[in-house]
Amino acid sequence: xxxxxxxxxxxxxxxxxxxxxxxxxxxxxxxxxxxxxxxxxxxxxxxxxxxxxxxxxxxxxxxxxxxxxxxxxxxxxxxxxxxxxxxxxxxxxxxxxxxxxxxxxxxxxxxxxxxxxxxxxxxxxxxxxxxxxxxxxxxxxxxxxxxxxxxxxxxxxxxxxxxxxxxxxxxxxxxxxxxxxxxxxxxxxxxxxxxxxxxxxxxxxxxxxxxxxxxxxxxxxxxxxxxxxxxxxxxxxxxxxxxxxxxxxxxxxxxxxxxxxxxxxxxxxxxxxxxxxxxxxxxxxxxxxxxxxxxxxxxx
Numbered sequence: 001x002x003x004x005x006x007x008x009x010x011x012x013x014x015x016x017x018x019x020x021x022x023x024x025x026x027x028x029x030x031x032x033x034x035x036x037x038x039x040x041x042x043x044x045x046x047x048x049x050x051x052x053x054x055x056x057x058x059x060x061x062x063x064x065x066x067x068x069x070x071x072x073x074x075x076x077x078x079x080x081x082x083x084x085x086x087x088x089x090x091x092x093x094x095x096x097x098x099x100x101x102x103x104x105x106x107x108x109x110x111x112x113x114x115x116x117x118x119x120x121x122x123x124x125x126x127x128x129x130x131x132x133x134x135x136x137x138x139x140x141x142x143x144x145x146x147x148x149x150x151x152x153x154x155x156x157x158x159x160x161x162x163x164x165x166x167x168x169x170x171x172x173x174x175x176x177x178x179x180x181x182x183x184x185x186x187x188x189x190x191x192x193x194x195x196x197x198x199x200x201x202x203x204x205x206x207x208x209x210x211x212x213x214x215x216x217x218x219x220x221x222x223x224x225x226x227x228x229x230x231x232x233x234x235x236x237x238x239x240x241x242x243x244x245x246x247x248x249x250x251x252x253x254x255x256x257x258x259x260x261x262x263x264x265x266x267x268x269x270x271x272x273x274x275x276x277x278x279x280x281x282x283x284x285x286x287x288x289x290x291x292x293x294x295x296x297x298x299x300x
Contacts, residue, residue: 035100035117036229037110040067043224044241045273058215062223071106074216078107078191081208082200085109085170087190088220090180091122098122101185102229104220108192112168121161131177131188137206137213139198141172171196174209178217181240187221189213240281247274251291 054062057077064070078086086107092099100122103113122128126148130138142165149162173192180187191209201209220226222242240248243264250260257275261268275290284290 034229036102036227037105037113037117038102038227039104040071040106041104041220041224041226042067044243044277045270055211055215057211058218061215061219074212075107077212081191081205081212082195083173083191083193085190085192086212086216087113087188087192088216089188089190090185090226091128091188092182092185094184098128102226104226109168115164119157119160119164121157121164124158124161126158127173127175127190128177128188131175132186135177137174137176137210139172139174139201139206141196141198142166142170143196168192169194172198172201174201174206176210176213178213181221181242181245187217189217240278244274244278244281247271248278248290251287254291 057073060073061070064073074086078084088104088107090101090103092101100117103117105113116122126145127138127140130140142162145162145165149156149158152158170192171194173190175188175190178187178189191213225241243266246264247260250263255263257268257271261271264271279285279290282290284292
């Protein structure tokens with residue numbers, strides 16, 4: 001596998017430092033904010049059987065026997081690429097404002113995440129603006145952020161953010177914005193490193209970062225159930241995985257389970273699993289009622 005080759009190039013002590021922390025799967029809302037901090041989401045049981053060959057990293061995530069194994073795979077690769085943290089966030093765009101929805105702390109420092117959202121640094125973080133302006137991974141350095149903050153008044157929110165980010169020891173990183181279930185939301189994948197400057201992040205490394213981010217995003221949104229914040233109830237259609245939305249489109253076209261399995265390249269048992277989950281999600285009892293519910297999904 002491609003990531004095996006990367007890992008073999010790293011010294012043994014670097015791999016030992018990449019051992020995962022103890023898993024924290026409890027979820028909690030940040031004080032003063034409705035953002036939900038959560039651990040590794042549970043897999044939905046879906047399988048990509050019958051689809052074209054998957055990237056080796058995604059195949060490894062799908063084949064992992066437990067969340068610990070999955071975490072070990074990602075953490076080892078993350079450290080082998082030269083990064084310490086990986087943040088996976090979902091934010092909703094409301095006009096000029098971004099509202100945090102959820103943040104996965106599996107590969108990041110939970111205390112920094114709590115501080116970041118509690119201080120509302122997401123509202124002024126230049127890295128988010130950088131990511132939203134491009135479909136490519138955006139590289140940043142602490143020196144660049146400090147230079148940008150230098151023109152602000154002493155004690156400004158941007159200056160405090162840059163200072164506290166520096167206190168974490170992180171000196172550079174990459175961030176990219178990815179699509180979410182609704183047009184008003186975006187997922188952000190942010191990788192942070194203690195290495196200063198940007199010269200160490202060449203095209204080859206950025207390509208590997210992009211593969212890591214896309215595979216993790218694909219797993220979380222298509223094959224796992226990301227938790228929803230309590231008290232922030234979204235319509236049922238906004239809580240669907242990408243696979244469930246595809247199945248609902250097939251249902252709206254009048255396709256039976258076998259036809260859906262063939263069209264999407266998944267097993268019949270996976271279709272049955274998702275159909276049961278969809279009936280439960282929409283609180284319906286049969287296929288006809290579920291077809292009616294697809295009208296809401298298409299208009300979401």
